[in-house]
Amino acid sequence: MTSPTNVTRWRGEDLGHPIPEERHAVSVCLPRWRDNVGYEEGDPAVTGAMQCGYPRFFFHPDTARLFAECERRLARPGECAIAFPSERVARRCAEFVRRETGADVRTAACWSDSVHAVFMPVAARETAKAFWQHTGEILPSRQAAALLEGRGQLNSSESVREKQLIRERVASLQGCSADDVYLFPSGMAAIFTAYRLFQRLRPESRSIQFGFPYVDNLKIQQRLSRVKPVDRAVSFFPRGAESDIDEVARLAAAESLLGLFVELPGNPLLGSPNVARLSELSLRRDFPLLIDDTLAACVNLDTLPVADVVATSLTKYFSGAGNVLAGSLVLNRERPYYERLKTLLADEFEDIFYGEEAIVLERNSRDVAERVPKINANAARLCEFLAERPEVANVFYPARVDRANYERHLRPGGGFGGLFSVVLRDAAAKTERFYDALQISKGPNLGTSFTLCCPFTILAHYRELDFAESCGISRHLIRVSVGTEDSDWQIERFAEALRECHH
Ligand SMILES: Cc1ncc(COP(=O)(O)O)c(C=O)c1O
Incomplete structure (x- = not known):
């Protein structure tokens, strides 16, 4: 069975490593359930280990360095800066921060005509970061790194x-x-x-x-x-x-x-x-x-x-x-x-x-058109395996929920995708052990050619878990994005974790 070791990050010592292992990766390894909670709680043992994160949620070190450089050049006492890819985006952020906090906020060009930073009191920074996350109008780490090296113009x-x-x-x-x-x-x-x-x-x-x-x-x-x-x-x-x-x-x-x-x-x-x-x-x-x-x-x-x-x-x-x-x-x-x-x-x-x-x-x-059919087939097989296991309470997958509504729009040769969510029976007692034992890459993001999973409700709704549960989203839900690896290898990873958590 092929094991894609270059991108499989699930061990305790992988905490904070980029997934995949490269400078501008958009996922980070949070290998244990408690690491995900620690990340949400701002535990320095977790956040301090993170070499990157999902870019809308976590400022990449290159992006953070760019902000610091904007501050060094242009901030007034008590101000911090977040940089955006255009003047109009920066103005939208400034308006949002003003509306939500009433703070004194200004924008200024940094580095080039296009890159503009929002300068605001430190207390308003979280609000500007929320704009960055929700709207996704971000300045990516590749551009930040290039700007710091004296390049970084939008287009060639x-x-x-x-x-x-x-x-x-x-x-x-x-x-x-x-x-x-x-x-x-x-x-x-x-x-x-x-x-x-x-x-x-x-x-x-x-x-x-x-x-x-x-x-x-x-x-x-x-x-x-x-x-x-x-x-x-x-x-x-x-x-x-x-x-x-x-x-x-x-x-x-x-x-x-x-x-x-x-x-x-x-x-x-x-x-x-x-x-x-x-x-x-x-x-x-x-x-x-x-x-x-x-x-x-x-x-x-x-x-x-x-x-x-x-x-x-x-x-x-x-x-x-x-x-x-x-x-x-x-x-x-x-x-x-x-x-x-x-x-x-x-x-x-x-x-x-x-x-x-x-x-x-x-x-x-x-190769997207070649990749996805393989992912469709792998996910269908893994979901079938999990749905039949007595330890599993629920598998959420398009072939298993509202199937007729989904199938109405199927393309010829189309399938049910690579994403599913799973909730275990006796979830409060079993989930953490199962998750920690699961030997596949663990971090945010989905759709990759390598299998990737995360405790999605914890990562996306940590401050509103009761609200999420009121909408039918269990806090114990694990979301799995199935990759193109050998299907037997994938199934064995899950079978092993199920055995482990019932010892
Ligand atoms: C269904 C769906 N729509 C939109 C998004 C946002 O995409 P992005 O992270 O590229 O901004 C995501 C995930 O992040 C998603 O799962």
Whole structure:
């Protein structure tokens, strides 16, 4: 059995190491359950060991050095700095920090015409960091390192070419024109841009979050809205059931909606709402519909025909290597919002996707169409194995939840993706031991060609565990992203951990 040792990081001594082992990796090894809790608690034994982290959540050492250099050059006494890839992004962050904290905040150009930093009192730094996380409009560590070395300009002639290649690749996967594909420095930056477009159309309206989403999809609609109070800003339907569509229909009949956001399938429960029905409703009641198809792994589902906009985190399956963040928005020409969104994007869109990131992503994504079918097959087999085990209470996987809604959009040859979540029986007593015994890479991120898992609820919802549980997301949930390794090897890893935790 092949064991991909170069990227398998699960041992105690791997704590804090990048996954994969390279400077700009976007995952970090948190090998034991308690390391994940320690990270969330800010335990210096964990955070001090971290050589990197998921870049929207953890400032990479190169990025942190850039901020320190901005401070050294331009900060006034008592100020700290966070740098962003453009003036407009920095201004958005400054406005957010002012709105949330009332602090005195300013922006200034650092390093180049494009890179701007937000200067603020140290007490407001966490709020600016929340903007960085939720909106994903980040300055990546590759660019920070290059800027510190006196390079770091956004584009070279090579990167302009690579960006075009990526847009053509996304277009061919989505079945649209490359002219309708827009690239961003993260999946969240893509979604946040769509949200801003919708805000420009209907600034006073509420959005709909349909189904329990990836954490920042909801945070954007709560914290980046201008509508107060927050329950007027977004109506949230965590279960995404048919009866919830009836409720959306009632709302849409009574007021105009900002737009509806839905993941297909959803993270972390892999449910599939009835987007065909939502799509009909959006046409009848005139609101834009955004589908986040990240977990459909680029090749499995064809969702663009039922959406106005499809957003994808290219960080995940498209890249597959776990060493670059990126996102895309795709517009559907056949839908009624196309012209309006296109016109607004001409003003709202800025190319802030760093050229060297594009070069890495272009290389990584060449084999996406070959990688994913193998991942589909491996995940299906591993889920089948786990679902039959008496120690397992639940396996959440698109073939096992809302299957008919998922299958309605299957492409020829498409499968159920590589992501699933698992909850053990007697979870409070068994989970930690099982997790610690599991000999696969353990850290944030998904969609890599190597298998990767994390205690997702702990990492994404640590400060709102009761809320997550009220939505059906167990705090003991383990999310697994299945890779391309030998399937027997994968199954043996899980079998071993199950044996270990029942000793
Ligand atoms: C479904 C989904 N959408 C969007 C995102 C955000 O993507 P990114 O981390 O590239 O900003 C993620 C994960 O992070 C996700 O799982």
